[in-house]
Amino acid sequence: MTAMLQVENLHQEFRIGGSLLDRMKFADGRLRFPDTRVKAVNGVSLSVNRGEVVALVGESGCGKSTVAKTIARIYRPSQGAIRIEGEDISSYGVREMLPVRSRMQMIFQDPFASLNPRQKVRDIVAEPLLEQTQGRAARKEVAQKTLDLLARVGLNTEHAGRYPHQFSGGQRQRIGIARALSVNPGLIIADEPVSALDVSIQAQILNLMMDLRDEFGLAYLFISHDLSVVHHIADRIGVMYLGFLVETGSREKLFSAPRHPYTRALLSAAPSIEKTRPREEIELSGEVPSALDLPSGCCFRTRCPLAFERCKVERPTLKDMGDGQQVACHLTDEPERDTQ
Amino acid sequence: MAEAKPANAAAPETLLRVEDLRTWFHTFSGTVKAVDGVSFSVKRGEIMGLVGESGGGKSVVGFSILGLIDPPGKIESGAIEFNGENLKDAGDARLRDIRGRDIAMVFQDPMTSLNPLHTVGEQMDEMLRLHTDMDAGQRQARCVQVLEDVGISRAADRLKSYPHQFSGGMRQRVVIAIAMLAQPKLVIADEPTTALDVTIQAQILKLMRRQIRDNGASMILVTHDLAVVSEMADHITVLYCGKVVERGPTDDVIRRPSHPYTRGLIDSIPNPAHRMARLKQIPGAVPDIRKLPKGCNFQDRCPRVGTLCRESEPPLVATGARAHACHFPLKEGETE
Numbered sequence: 001m002t003a004m005l006q007v008e009n010l011h012q013e014f015r016i017g018g019s020l021l022d023r024m025k026f027a028d029g030r031l032r033f034p035d036t037r038v039k040a041v042n043g044v045s046l047s048v049n050r051g052e053v054v055a056l057v058g059e060s061g062c063g064k065s066t067v068a069k070t071i072a073r074i075y076r077p078s079q080g081a082i083r084i085e086g087e088d089i090s091s092y093g094v095r096e097m098l099p100v101r102s103r104m105q106m107i108f109q110d111p112f113a114s115l116n117p118r119q120k121v122r123d124i125v126a127e128p129l130l131e132q133t134q135g136r137a138a139r140k141e142v143a144q145k146t147l148d149l150l151a152r153v154g155l156n157t158e159h160a161g162r163y164p165h166q167f168s169g170g171q172r173q174r175i176g177i178a179r180a181l182s183v184n185p186g187l188i189i190a191d192e193p194v195s196a197l198d199v200s201i202q203a204q205i206l207n208l209m210m211d212l213r214d215e216f217g218l219a220y221l222f223i224s225h226d227l228s229v230v231h232h233i234a235d236r237i238g239v240m241y242l243g244f245l246v247e248t249g250s251r252e253k254l255f256s257a258p259r260h261p262y263t264r265a266l267l268s269a270a271p272s273i274e275k276t277r278p279r280e281e282i283e284l285s286g287e288v289p290s291a292l293d294l295p296s297g298c299c300f301r302t303r304c305p306l307a308f309e310r311c312k313v314e315r316p317t318l319k320d321m322g323d324g325q326q327v328a329c330h331l332t333d334e335p336e337r338d339t340q
Numbered sequence: 341m342a343e344a345k346p347a348n349a350a351a352p353e354t355l356l357r358v359e360d361l362r363t364w365f366h367t368f369s370g371t372v373k374a375v376d377g378v379s380f381s382v383k384r385g386e387i388m389g390l391v392g393e394s395g396g397g398k399s400v401v402g403f404s405i406l407g408l409i410d411p412p413g414k415i416e417s418g419a420i421e422f423n424g425e426n427l428k429d430a431g432d433a434r435l436r437d438i439r440g441r442d443i444a445m446v447f448q449d450p451m452t453s454l455n456p457l458h459t460v461g462e463q464m465d466e467m468l469r470l471h472t473d474m475d476a477g478q479r480q481a482r483c484v485q486v487l488e489d490v491g492i493s494r495a496a497d498r499l500k501s502y503p504h505q506f507s508g509g510m511r512q513r514v515v516i517a518i519a520m521l522a523q524p525k526l527v528i529a530d531e532p533t534t535a536l537d538v539t540i541q542a543q544i545l546k547l548m549r550r551q552i553r554d555n556g557a558s559m560i561l562v563t564h565d566l567a568v569v570s571e572m573a574d575h576i577t578v579l580y581c582g583k584v585v586e587r588g589p590t591d592d593v594i595r596r597p598s599h600p601y602t603r604g605l606i607d608s609i610p611n612p613a614h615r616m617a618r619l620k621q622i623p624g625a626v627p628d629i630r631k632l633p634k635g636c637n638f639q640d641r642c643p644r645v646g647t648l649c650r651e652s653e654p655p656l657v658a659t660g661a662r663a664h665a666c667h668f669p670l671k672e673g674e675t676e
Contacts, residue, residue: 232610
């Protein structure tokens, strides 16, 4: 069976540095226009099977949202393949993407910015459907489907005629979910869908997303910085740092036996109401280096308490550990150095 | 367990006492009772966690203590007693004196609480110039020392930097340094780590705890994050719609919550130690604070609601170190 989503060696670079005038420089007697490149994503490979929830975690600036937006083809990837049910969409144009979008939809982080304030809820939810059929869908059917969708996500008929500002954050996120579901996608890319919500509302939305997965057999690519949320929802997890995937594995494995020092540090830094949990204290000093100027060798070596000479010269690649877990760390070759 | 009364009134162990505080905002669309009868106290050397969801009134409590409520907001009634002094009726001049010197504040967003046009050194120096009689050399030395305390290396050089030259975590360290400069007795920290990444959050929380303990100060930690509170605070006060619904020693409250709202909040957090197929959720949403129902504010979301809850508002009942405002509180071990 082909995977719902398969991403191979995805790279995403952004040119920054402003206009030609800003970049203009004299060097070696010639006028030059050097540009600066942010390497946001550096060779990420992942796959999501039908009905599976795969989460990407990491701190701000690690590239997790860029991966999501590149897969949704909001960005064009600099390099790499993105396959939706076997079809490589990495170089598709806007028109070619249209039929793909009925198989893949996105839910955004900010429920205040992702809904058009001048559209009524019924029009917001119906838009993808009308777009897919190029306006030929029977109006009656679309209207009925819209109401069904709203009911399914916990809103009612009278909500359909209102505008987004009349809703709370949790309700808006429900509208965003209904919009994504309207075209019956197999894959939903959810970029921090609950991080703007209060905890009691967050639980409602997470439960709704899990129910919808069971009901429609949805697959999720779930982007989050919150480890407890990820632990709750994901079947498999990828940990990102500075645009690199440093560890992947099943939920159970990754949380009970994290191997990469960064994963271990993340887990020990997360506050918890559970005091009894055994804690491995890997405390990180310093901050994430700039993606403009990636460190040589391992991306994590500048903050890693276990870094040694090899980490400076050689970039570790993801290695299969034999139990479904993959780790990019030189310590896997030299476990005796792992003193923590 | 009854709380020990201080032996004599001259050395009270209570640093701050807030009694029946009401801060209301009179808007055109009605009166918003953001804080409506909140009482709590903070002992010397204690970290008190003020928890609740957005709209709970927790930030307004912090602002009220410092006299930072602007019209249309007004402190309607209640008492704020700090170190034996009535702050509610203190004049502006006196409050200016107290702010920064006796009570310092750390805000959520370090970029907006630092002035982008002045160097960090100038902003730190201002605090000492206003609140101490140190000379320029002493002030400089103190600034360097405090910056080093919060883990900023090359402190003497960094004093000449502007806020935008620091990263988010470093900026929050600077804000904490400024708060600690005049050795305040109380620090009010309003969501100090909400804007930060989890590894940086761990660093900052550790730093704040050490700074508070080393200086013998007290802290009010305002946050929506129960996990942060459970790791930091000695006592916890849970707010819902401007009212205290529960308070007590942190571990006790988290292990045995009495109020269904506290229980719901705890159960809403996905807990890696006990993963369940579905999270327990609190149904509905926080009601519009201008149109609160008669009786208990939590009635429409509560699994234990009875007719009494719709008729009369439950008073805050204290038993030992704990207090709760619920007609049908959870008994020990009860889950729903």
